[in-house]
Amino acid sequence: MVFFEFKDGSKVPALGLGTWNLTGENGKRAVAKALEIGYRHFDTAEAYGNHRIVGEAIAESGIERKEIFITSKVPSRSLLKEAVIESGKRALDELKTDYLDLFLIHWPNPSVPIKETLSGFSELKEKELIRSIGVSNFGIEELKEALKEGVKIVNNQVELHPSFNQSRLKSYCAEEKIIITAYSPFAQGKDLKLKEINKLSEKYNHPASQIIINWIIQKEMIAIPKSGNEEHLRENFNALEWKLAKEDIDLIDKIS
Numbered sequence: 001m002v003f004f005e006f007k008d009g010s011k012v013p014a015l016g017l018g019t020w021n022l023t024g025e026n027g028k029r030a031v032a033k034a035l036e037i038g039y040r041h042f043d044t045a046e047a048y049g050n051h052r053i054v055g056e057a058i059a060e061s062g063i064e065r066k067e068i069f070i071t072s073k074v075p076s077r078s079l080l081k082e083a084v085i086e087s088g089k090r091a092l093d094e095l096k097t098d099y100l101d102l103f104l105i106h107w108p109n110p111s112v113p114i115k116e117t118l119s120g121f122s123e124l125k126e127k128e129l130i131r132s133i134g135v136s137n138f139g140i141e142e143l144k145e146a147l148k149e150g151v152k153i154v155n156n157q158v159e160l161h162p163s164f165n166q167s168r169l170k171s172y173c174a175e176e177k178i179i180i181t182a183y184s185p186f187a188q189g190k191d192l193k194l195k196e197i198n199k200l201s202e203k204y205n206h207p208a209s210q211i212i213i214n215w216i217i218q219k220e221m222i223a224i225p226k227s228g229n230e231e232h233l234r235e236n237f238n239a240l241e242w243k244l245a246k247e248d249i250d251l252i253d254k255i256s
């Protein structure tokens with residue numbers, strides 16, 4: 001597994017499993033299968049309603065907690081300090097864990113001052129209930145406001161795929177040493193059909209999914225593709241066994 005280091009010193013596996021829509025027994029089976037294949041990073045959120053099945057699959061795997069990286073997110077309706085703390089504690093209870101590796105503001109909410117929200121995050125961190133603090137769906141202006149508070153924001157999880165490469169946001173985050181997590185890396189399947197991606201798939205003799213995952217990770221971003229299908233889980237996990245040439249990374253950069 002490739003790891004990145006956040007600016008607070010924590011290490012994060014560059015490939016994780018997105019768990020949106022993985023719910024119930026089928027969802028739990030997919031998480032358990034992912035653990036068996038080797039995934040050690042899981043992206044969940046209060047809004048996904050699947051903390052319990054993710055927690056159960058992890059607990060039943062017998063894999064040590066410290067080997068696993070768990071991200072969750074506080075909903076934008078819960079951004080007052082006390083609500084952030086309650087949401088964090090609820091996530092721990094539901095996931096049956098003592099800490100989250102990364103806790104994110106799921107979406108910005110302009111009606112709540114960011115200082116108020118971040119004070120809740122800082123308290124969770126002081127109590128060692130979360131290890132790292134991040135945001136999601138933040139644009140450059142929202143990040144600038146947030147960074148003024150002096151809290152170490154290490155991650156911004158945003159929609160990013162070959163047909164939507166967020167190049168301005170990516171440059172700004174690089175300047176601030178904020179690692180991007182690319183969500184919907186396949187554009188929910190649409191980018192797997194792009195002609196440029198399929199040409200590269202033929203050239204390398206590797207599936208389109210692996211071309212996209214490698215592009216994201218070689219650009220030093222985290223990829224969290226979702227799959228509930230064993231074959232796809234394996235295919236996505238095995239992406240890290242090979243690399244794209246620089247010229248092909250540049251080619252994918254030019255798609256959007």
Ligand SMILES: NC(=O)c1ccc[n+]([C@@H]2O[C@H](COP(=O)([O-])OP(=O)(O)OC[C@H]3O[C@@H](n4cnc5c(N)ncnc54)[C@H](OP(=O)(O)O)[C@@H]3O)[C@@H](O)[C@H]2O)c1
Pocket residue numbers: 017018019020021043044106136137157158182183184185186187188189192209224225226227228229231232233235236
């Ligand atoms: N922070 C946010 O606001 C936010 C928003 C959206 C998503 N997310 C996170 O990002 C994760 C991923 O995004 P996403 O679920 O929107 O979409 P995605 O990962 O871009 O695409 C998922 C789709 O691709 C299919 N797929 C996966 N691997 C495949 C493969 N190797 N070959 C062919 N098809 C494949 C899946 O079907 P199968 O299940 O059949 O494999 C599913 O239909 C989410 O689960 C969630 O954790 C975060």
